[in-house]
Amino acid sequence: MPDDRRRPMEHMVDWIFVLVTAAIAYHGITYRTPDGDRDTVRLLFGCIALLFCLRVLLVDILGLI
Numbered sequence: 001m002p003d004d005r006r007r008p009m010e011h012m013v014d015w016i017f018v019l020v021t022a023a024i025a026y027h028g029i030t031y032r033t034p035d036g037d038r039d040t041v042r043l044l045f046g047c048i049a050l051l052f053c054l055r056v057l058l059v060d061i062l063g064l065i
Helices: 008-030 040-061
Strands: none
Touching: 008 040
């Protein structure tokens, strides 16, 4: 379980970080050029954003790992 002694502001910042990185990951992973091809750089940064999103969600918010 998460540490209940954390300040509420830190918890809110964690949730904002998760939402923003999830949006970046979604955009980066699902983006296609007008020709229908995937942009490699966006895909790379989308995957990196997904890793950061999952790390903060699982470790800092849910306290699972």
